[in-house]
Amino acid sequence: MNKKIKIIADDKIPFLKGVLEPFASIQYLNYSQINNEVLKDADSLIVRTRTKCDRNLLDGTNVKFIATATIGFDHIDTKYCKEKNIKWINAPGCNSGSVLQYFASALLNIAHKKNILLKEKTIGIIGVGNVGSKIEKFARTIGMNVLLNDPPRERMESSQKFVLLDYLIQNSDIITFHVPLNKDGVDRTFHLADENFFKKFNSPKILINTSRGEVIKTEALKNAVKQKKISSLILDVWENEPQIDNELLNLTDIATPHIAGYSADGKANGTAVCVNQLNKFFNLGLNENWYPEEIPLPNNSIQIVVDCKDKSFQQIIYELVNHTYKIFGDDARLRNSIDTFEQQRANYPVRREFNFYKVKLLNGYKEIENIIKQLGFNLE
Structure with missing residues (x-):
């Protein structure tokens, strides 16, 4: 391509900065700054659910491709996009x-x-x-x-x-x-x-x-x-x-403040879908099947040790899941500061999914081992 395409991207989309710069001109903005004026000469848009992609935002712009790093797409006016021949994609199942x-x-x-x-x-x-x-x-x-x-x-x-x-x-x-x-x-x-x-x-x-x-x-x-x-x-x-x-x-x-899907793995998956689909649409030349090289580590141990003696399998699963994610921390932050809903989402702590963790069972038994594997944990 002779001329680099111009991309406007939500600045809260993780793992994105530095990836597309060699192939495109990219500007990162807070979702509140993404408006019709800044999109006038943009070819593509990468967003989250907060950006309403409708006639008000897109009319008279050069946008040909919209990628949302989310499973939902109710913020995209799909009828309008079809009418204007604007291709859009979401990231189903990413989180x-x-x-x-x-x-x-x-x-x-x-x-x-x-x-x-x-x-x-x-x-x-x-x-x-x-x-x-x-x-x-x-x-x-x-x-x-x-x-x-x-x-x-x-x-x-x-x-x-x-x-x-x-x-x-x-x-x-x-x-x-x-x-x-x-x-x-x-x-x-x-x-x-x-x-x-x-x-x-x-x-x-x-x-x-x-x-x-x-x-x-x-x-x-x-x-x-x-x-x-x-x-x-x-x-x-x-x-x-x-x-x-x-x-x-x-x-x-x-x-909690709309963070159920906010694991680092889910975010990486969503960004990867956007990058790969955009690369394919504009034929940018980025390697196929791009994925973030490094996903941050959480501040808990990758190994979970559970003694199964005298515990029901529900108690064992409860201990495993709680090690990976303490939900009441998110609950407390929201209750203590209801007005910082968006900031809590933007600055969400690193959370990794079950398949990141290795489980060591003491006094384990076959039934609980099978259940743990089926839930996605790695058994040592």
Whole structure:
């Protein structure tokens, strides 16, 4: 190429700086600075969910390619992009291992705190894509009964393994959301959990949302907690982020600032997808299948030693997961400083996923060894 393409990139996307500079002119900006004016002569845009890629942002610009380093793409006006022949890509599944780790930590901590035996419980998973499928495998691995609801997959696969939403609501002890945000259409998920949703609860349930805040109607959720329809509430996502509802925060058992997918591994995966797709689209000349050379190390030991003597397998898994990720640290930071929601995301501590760690069991046995391997840990 004679002339270098111009790229505008969100300055909070990790592992990106220095990678594309030999092949392109690249400018890093805070998401709040990415506007129509700065995009006038840009060829490409690399963003996160905070940048709304719509007519207001893109009209009259030279942008031909948008990459979002996220699994979600509800911030991209896909109809407008199609109309203007703008190619866009997301990074499906890039942080699914990270969300699994968050989910496992949240659930095991609530179970530990409230003395709940998880293998006696039924979990309802709403949305069974990259993340929901990992949650399903985790739940089955630790012996839980599982109900699945995913209308698009059910239509496509004609499978008997899915259940109706009403059935899931009435027959689950735990409900977890892993759906994209669809504001209209047959698979609308905007305010999927509204007053009518909570009206169907026939017993108090644990509720977990790591998908999108707008999937649950805030007022309906607050009322459900106050009416004791929800025994434990775990929220990583909120309506109107980063301005979150303080009353709702105080009603949660675990509250975090949209960081479920923020492991260093998940971030590296998302950036790699963006770089490789952009390289392919513009034929930049970067080596194929680029991946960050070094992912930072966490400040805990890579080796986890657990003595299994006189411990249930749930207790053992609880100890392993807690070593990799202490969720209450994130919870405390948000509660102590609700106004620094975005800063907490931007300066998130290094967290590594299960497959980074090596497990040494003392007084171990075959069943627990198999479970640990299935969860993705490395067994010494």
